[in-house]
Amino acid sequence: MFSRLFSCLSVFLATSILITPTTAIWPAPQSFTNGSSVLYLNQNIRVTYNGAFIPYTYGYVPSSFSSKEFVQAGVSRTLAGIFDSKFVPWILHKPGAKYEPNPLAEGLKWLKTLQIIQTSEDKPSAFKPLAGEVDESYNLTISVEGDVKLTAVSSIGVLRGLETFSQLFYQHSAGTFWYTPFAPVAIEDAPKFPHRGILMDTSRHFFPVEDILRxxxxxAMSKLNRLHVHVTDSQSWPLVIPALPEVSEKGAHHPSETYSPADIERIQKYGAYRGVEVYFEIDMPGHIGSVALSHPELIVAYNEQPYHWWCAQPPCGAFKLNNTAVDEFLETLFDDLFPRLVPYSAYFHTGGDELNKNDSMLDEGIRSNSSEVLQPLLQKFIDTQHSRVRDAKLTPVVWEEIPLEWNVTLGKDTVVQAWLGGDSVKKLTAKGHKVIDSNYNFWYLDCGRGQWLNWANGPAFQLGFPFNDWCGPTKSWRLVYSHDPTAGLTPEEAKLVLGGEVALWAETIDPINFDTIAWPRASVAGEVLWSGRTDASGQNRSQIEAAPRLNEFRERLVKKGVRASPITQAFCVQGEPWECEFAPA
Structure with missing residues (x-):
């Protein structure tokens, strides 16, 4: 229980204080109205779920995959998050501003009940859904009398509503009061896109489990719901496969930098409890060179130089496309891995990006870089692996080059991840493909931070100077916010866009700087994908309206232990929106 968090209400302010809050829900709800009455929150609020009282316990972890367990854990996290965050919003107001209620003048009007109603039973797929399979909508009301009602179709919708509820509260600077100044509240909300994600690369740098959980x-705070783990690549293989232990033993950066089956299960369960589906990618047939350290007979072009003849970045390495031993290896790999993933995920990503035709010139079974020779072999390779994915009751995902560059025919269920920008999404949806958009011009968050390569003196130095990376400039939150994944599409094409993912490729990202690069920019994409790029009036959402809300949300992330970067200077955070607005004369 939360009794340890409270002391006597012995501190009162002597003067009246003006309330001037920002209604700062992030991502923006589809419909939100509020008043200016103050209500206080403590551990005495009575919580019910479909009419039955549910207790809430600090640190509660579900004991099973059931709706009630998910909701009870969500309630416990929500209340603990409010009480533990210690978010006193002084930084959001001008120095000396009177922004807090005076408990003595106002009286202590408490929230009395939190009534949670789930209107439909969850299907088993609610806890590992395909995009669109679970209804995440919710309605939230708070009366001036202190009664809260949260209604949702699914338990995942309940979790989304609880996150919104938590963002309505602040801690008083007196230290013993948690209050909302917004009553009465009425919110109706639902996401525009069902797939709202982050790509995390654990091959170029390893990320301990705790960093992934954070x-x-x-x-979850940002209402993002898919974590795509690009778990292996040519640089390292941190994924332990018990049936093939040598692959991680020889392919990991270090024996300590691996993910055991227990680690993978822990990560996936942790995500499921929070409505975040974790799915994995083993990129192939390129980007697989780390397998050469244990099975060199399966790989061509590993660590060949000069690398740019063979791949996009060293140490290169691709599967042999005409080799039965490769197929036997993958059969063993997937038979081991898929049964452990399928309880918690609906997807598996087989990669397919940046396959270099030259690699097969070194393959003794091919000795050609002709598309006419390679395309049928790649078609057979994809067909075989996707059949295994489907046999495991998973849905395959590939990068856009597979259908667009290689003209591989894909199953109708296959999801294609677009990243090269331009008209890629238009081309894919025109072909009838379901699409996840990760346009590098907007949503590659690792970009704009300089080269990871070293440049020798002389001609190479001159060629590389000033050593910018390939995808600069940096994608500021404003650029992230400007992107509409369905821009230029017909209504029918737009229906095929499941959503999007921001990408954090880890050449120069590790656990030390990941948070500052990811947040709050990933949250900005989260609002685009949840709320839509346009508001209820059909107008593009404004940076001027969004910035105060994002500033507050960033403070909430920081109070939860996320090292999110500032988006502007403190003067602008404390000022009025127009004070830091560029308006040409």
Missing amino acids: TIDAM
Whole structure:
């Protein structure tokens, strides 16, 4: 229980204080009205779920995959999050501003009940849904009398509503009061896109499990619901496969930098409890060079130089496309891995980006870089692996080059991840493909931070100077916010866009700087994907309206232990929106 968090209400302010809050829900609800009455919150609020009292316990973890368990854990996290965050919003107001209620003048009017109603039973797929399979909508009301009602179709919708509820509260600077100044509240909300994600690369740099769990927490706060783990690549293989232990033993950066089956299960369960589905990618047939350290007979072009003839970045390495031993290896790999993933995920990503035709010139079974020779072999490779994915009751995902560059025919269920920008999404949806948009011009968050390569003196130095990376400039939150994944599409094409993912490729990202690069920019994409790029009036959402809300949300992330970067200077955070607005004369 939360009794340890409270002391006597012995501190009162002597003068009246003006309330001037920002109604700062992030992402923006579809419909939100509020008043200016103050209500206080403590551990005495009575919580019911479909009419039955549910207790809430600090640190509660579900004991099963059931709706009631998910909701009870969500309530416990929500209340603990409010009481533990210690979010006193002084930084959001001008120095000396009177922004807090005076408990003595106002009286202590408490929230009395939190009534949660789930209107439909969850299907088993609610806890590992395909995009669109679970209804995440919710309605939330708070009366001036102190009664809260949260209604949702699914338990995942309840979790989304609880996150919104938590953002209505602040801690008083007196230290013993938690209050909302917004009563009465009426919110109707639902996401525009069902797939709202982050891509996390654990091959170029390893991320301990705790860093991944913290990322999931920040995602849940942002109403992001898919964590795509690009778990292996040519640089390292941190994924332990018990049937093939040598692959991680020889392919990981270090024996300590691996994910055991227990780690993978922990990550996936942790995400599921928070409405974040974790799914994995083993990129192939390129980007697989780390397998050469244990099975060199399966790989061509590993660590060949000069690398740019063979791949996009060293140490290169691709599967042999005409080799039965590769197929036997993948059969063993997937038979081991898929049964452990399928309880918690609906998807598996087989990669397919940046396959270099030259690699097969080194393959003794092919000795060609002709598309006419390679395309049928790649078609057979994809067909075989996707059949295994489907046999495991998972849905395959690929990068856009597979259908667009290689003209591989895909199953209708296959989801294609677009990243090259331009008209990629238009081309894919025109072909009838379901699409996840990760346009690098807007949503590659690792960009604009300089080269990871070293440049020798002389001609190479001159060629590389000033050593910018390939995808600069940096994608500021304002650029992230400007992107509409369905821009330029017909209504029918737009229906095929499941949503999007921001990407954090880890060449120069590790656990030390991940948070500052990801947050709050990933949350900004979260609002685009949840709320839509336009508001209820059909107008593009404004930076001027969004900035105060994002500033507050960033403070909430920081109070939850996420090292989110500031988006502007403190003067602008404390000022009026127009004070830091550029308006040409």
